[in-house]
Amino acid sequence: MTHLFKKTIVLLNTTDNIKNALQKGVKFSKQHNTILEVLFVHEEPLFELPDIFRLKREENSLDKESIKKEIIKELLELNPNDKYAIFVYVDDTLHRLETIAKEPKETVVITPYQKEITPMLIEETSYAFWVLKEPKEYNKILLPTDLKEPTMKAINYALHIFEGSRLFLVHDHRYLVDTLAIQADYLNVAPLTSPITIELNEEIKEAHKKEFENYLKEFGIEGDFIEANSEVSEDLIEYTKQHKFDLLFMYRSDEELFSSTSLIVTLMENLEIDFFIAF
Numbered sequence: 001m002t003h004l005f006k007k008t009i010v011l012l013n014t015t016d017n018i019k020n021a022l023q024k025g026v027k028f029s030k031q032h033n034t035i036l037e038v039l040f041v042h043e044e045p046l047f048e049l050p051d052i053f054r055l056k057r058e059e060n061s062l063d064k065e066s067i068k069k070e071i072i073k074e075l076l077e078l079n080p081n082d083k084y085a086i087f088v089y090v091d092d093t094l095h096r097l098e099t100i101a102k103e104p105k106e107t108v109v110i111t112p113y114q115k116e117i118t119p120m121l122i123e124e125t126s127y128a129f130w131v132l133k134e135p136k137e138y139n140k141i142l143l144p145t146d147l148k149e150p151t152m153k154a155i156n157y158a159l160h161i162f163e164g165s166r167l168f169l170v171h172d173h174r175y176l177v178d179t180l181a182i183q184a185d186y187l188n189v190a191p192l193t194s195p196i197t198i199e200l201n202e203e204i205k206e207a208h209k210k211e212f213e214n215y216l217k218e219f220g221i222e223g224d225f226i227e228a229n230s231e232v233s234e235d236l237i238e239y240t241k242q243h244k245f246d247l248l249f250m251y252r253s254d255e256e257l258f259s260s261t262s263l264i265v266t267l268m269e270n271l272e273i274d275f276f277i278a279f
Helices: 018-031 064-077 093-100 118-124 150-161 173-186 195-219 232-242 261-270
Strands: 007-012 035-042 084-090 107-112 128-132 140-144 166-172 222-226 247-251 274-278
Touching: 007 018, 007 093, 018 035, 018 064, 018 107, 018 128, 035 064, 035 093, 064 084, 084 093, 093 118, 107 118, 118 128, 118 261, 140 150, 140 232, 150 166, 150 195, 150 247, 150 274, 166 195, 166 232, 173 195, 195 222, 222 232, 232 261, 247 261, 261 274
Parallel strands: 007 035, 007 107, 035 084, 107 128, 140 166, 140 247, 166 222, 247 274
Antiparallel strands: 128 274
């Protein structure tokens, strides 16, 4: 499989814990032969900076050179390739990111999770995002799927990007049945409790289960076909915690509820693991 991206952007909003993001950015840019750009945008008044990064003579002004020197120092210790650049700004993370990342499909954005900023970036842009919460190795990666068209593409991406990690697939069939029920009710067709509908649902479930098993067999990966009882977000949160996954790999398709941005943001707000969000 050819490399997916041409540009890696490490997006930072504070000086806290930047080493993990830079480490992953340098490693990724080397493995995938991309340009590496570090974008630091300090959002005021969301984040306070240490005095060392403030210009004393001007209240609330940012010492951009000090921040740039600190980033360069951290970068050089990681031995990056020659193709890198560093940008430091104040405010408007979304605009700054869109300015330097002109080709969404060619760009991956690696960024520490910021509750106030990260969801907005995911909702407003179409870049691939690698969102970091805890420095760790990815031994187990979970890819939730609705078995729609992007599934095979997402599996290939995950296996390529995180080569060496164990990839698991999960499909929550009960959620799709509920979706069909809503559609049926809206169209005033036979209720789900009718014998015909129950039989149809069983046929759909068996077809989905067979398709799911074919994915596992074709790619040589593990997974679970589940029928849980809660909201889909609650199901995935519980499943992810129970099996102690290190990273959640998701793909966006707002035409499908299962892979919607709103669901991704909800999961991100409730799970203390890293996320990779493909386009």
